[in-house]
Amino acid sequence: MNTHKIDLRSDTLTTPTDEMRQAMLNAIVGDDVYGEDPTVNRLQDMIAELFGKEAALFVPTGVMGNQIAIAVHTNKGDEVIVESESHLFHYETAAPSVISAVQMHCIPSKKGEMSLDDISQAIRSSEYYFPETTLICIEQTHNRHGGTVLSLDYMESLHELAKDRKVPVHCDGARIWNACAASGVQPHEYAKHVDTLSVCLSKGLGAPVGSLFIGTKKHVQKALHWRKLLGGGMRQIGFLGAAGIHAVEYHRDNLKVDHYHATTFARMIEEQTHVRVANSSGTIDTNIVIIDCGESPSSTTLQTACAKEGLLLSSGRGNYLRAVFYRDISIDDVNNAVDIFCSCYTKLKSDS
């Protein structure tokens, strides 16, 4: 029926614009293993300044950025506090146990903000039989909770506690750009309350490849070693750096449109069907909509039916589906997605 697929599985599907491709083509490049790629150096300086930190390092993926952070902050046998639904815990192939040989200590939370009491109790005292807690990780925005935004106040209080207990904080900021667009908080204001961050260029910002690890010069010096060890020392990456610069300069504002599209989609499917939006904050904070399909139809049946009509959704836990909005999705796509979703839902409901 529809020839044009509306693919809402993830914002990683964002494709480079013509202007971005042009910027890539025109990039001045050099060998980055020698530190001589002027374009990636410019991107790193620009990101460090934007986040108010001393230095930043380009890495191929967000996973590598997070894993480098853990490697930089910990020693073998340490413990890292992470949120139970975090990307670090679920989607990074248990890499902390392989690369840094650390153990993860999961703390559940409502929308990504682990309670300070829980964190305080989880930080180990210095008994010889305990592992040492050497890092706390947070995720901004929080993916599995539905793109929820952690408040600046929360981050400030967490940072106070962590400093008090002498434990550094790392922020998995794959979608911190969405948090900034939604809250109006500047990158450096969030970054002030963490020691290191990793941020993605390849989600909603729409660069084809790339993330940055951000911290002090000392952190980045160590990160450089770990990036090489992990096989992430690259050569003429200015082509990717140019895409990143273009993304940061021109694509941040558009995230607000994605958020508006997500809210519109959520409101309309709730009006026209019995599904419930299940984002943990109770609202659509950013560009992710978690759909609770209820008792019937099952999420997989609905997902398959929608896919046949050209609407792709990803599956979540339980009877949940997920829809993610990004710059390649127009308002017409949003309206068509609503139509497809609602007609598939209604048909399956009347069949059951």
Ligand SMILES: *Cc1c(COP(=O)(O)O)cnc(C)c1O
């Ligand atoms: C996408 C993502 C990452 C990094 O994933 P890569 O595919 O390695 O770039 C990390 N954290 C979160 C929350 C993400 O959504």
